[in-house]
Amino acid sequence: MAFSQIETNFHANDGVDEIVEEQRPFALKHGVSFGDFIQFAGAVGVSNCAGGPRLQFLAGRSNISRPAPDLTVPEPSDATNKIFARMGDAGFSPNEVVDLLASHTVAAQDRVDPSIPGTPFDSTPSSFDAQFFVETLLRGQIFPGNGSNVGEVLSPLHGEFRLQSDFEIARDARTACEWQSFITNHNSMVTKFEAVMSKLAVLGHNPRTLVDCSEVIPVPSKAKTQVAKLPAGKTLRDIEAACRATPFPVISADPGPATTVAPVPPS
Ligand code: HEM
Numbered sequence: 549m550a551f552s553q554i555e556t557n558f559h560a561n562d563g564v565d566e567i568v569e570e571q572r573p574f575a576l577k578h579g580v581s582f583g584d585f586i587q588f589a590g591a592v593g594v595s596n597c598a599g600g601p602r603l604q605f606l607a608g609r610s611n612i613s614r615p616a617p618d619l620t621v622p623e624p625s626d627a628t629n630k631i632f633a634r635m636g637d638a639g640f641s642p643n644e645v646v647d648l649l650a651s652h653t654v655a656a657q658d659r660v661d662p663s664i665p666g667t668p669f670d671s672t673p674s675s676f677d678a679q680f681f682v683e684t685l686l687r688g689q690i691f692p693g694n695g696s697n698v699g700e701v702l703s704p705l706h707g708e709f710r711l712q713s714d715f716e717i718a719r720d721a722r723t724a725c726e727w728q729s730f731i732t733n734h735n736s737m738v739t740k741f742e743a744v745m746s747k748l749a750v751l752g753h754n755p756r757t758l759v760d761c762s763e764v765i766p767v768p769s770k771a772k773t774q775v776a777k778l779p780a781g782k783t784l785r786d787i788e789a790a791c792r793a794t795p796f797p798v799i800s801a802d803p804g805p806a807t808t809v810a811p812v813p814p815s
């Protein structure tokens with residue numbers, strides 16, 4: 549937000565310009581630092597999702613900072629080794645990257661395939677559920693838009709988008725069991741997401757110098773279920789299970805005709 553002239557030009561930040569320009573006037577108007585505003589908006593935003601986490605919110609970051617160097621943010625076309633190495637530099641283990649990727653249950657793409665903006669990564673983009681962790685393990689069959697783009701791989705459902713990085717981290721021997729574990733344990737997914745987000749939120753800061761203002765973050769509505777489902781039209785045979793230690797759980801499929809996924813509303 550402070551260095552958007554520089555940082556929004558980095559390829560990995562493509563699309564971030566819009567929300568930065570939306571939010572900056574609020575931070576300036578209320579005399580809140582950019583770092584605090586971004587953390588606050590993220591915590592409030594995700595609390596609106598059914599079944600979502602209630603993130604800690606600490607205030608007190610200063611606006612004294614420098615532009616980040618380019619090429620530090622992972623790209624969806626990066627190999628898992630590279631993603632884990634970059635995230636490792638920031639103090640996150642491969643399993644913590646999986647925990648962070650629960651965010652992709654409430655996410656959509658605009659720029660990887662610009663012909664289909666708003667195409668979500670799971671069938672329930674307004675629900676903070678574990679559908680993302682099931683659907684990324686389904687065998688890929690179609691490209692939802694104009695064919696294969698850099699960082700995109702085959703998706704299992706019409707209207708759903710699959711990032712190459714999500715596909716590979718779901719199947720990587722280092723992370724496949726953490727990935728699979730969330731399919732039958734919504735609480736664990738949310739608790740681990742809250743924990744890893746607390747870590748992400750204070751990177752580069754001493755948390756002891758910040759003030760805990762978490763009580764201003766709304767309490768999200770409860771999750772409907774602890775266990776995810778197969779989308780309608782899919783069976784367990786469509787799952788590419790990758791965790792060697794634990795068999796893939798027996799989960800049921802939604803009834804009805806094959807699931808297709810609608811785009812999220814334009815932002
Ligand atoms: C591990 C490396 C990651 C890669 C390669 C990656 C990649 C991407 C890409 C390519 C998009 C689509 C952007 C667009 O086309 O507009 C996206 C969307 C998104 N990502 Fe990630 N991501 C990663 C990790 C994360 C993390 C750690 C978080 C948060 C904790 C996150 C949260 C989101 C959200 C919320 C969206 C949706 C934005 C929207 O709907 O407008 N991602 N990600």
Ligand SMILES: [Ca+2]
Binds near residue numbers: 674677
């Ligand atoms: Ca979801």
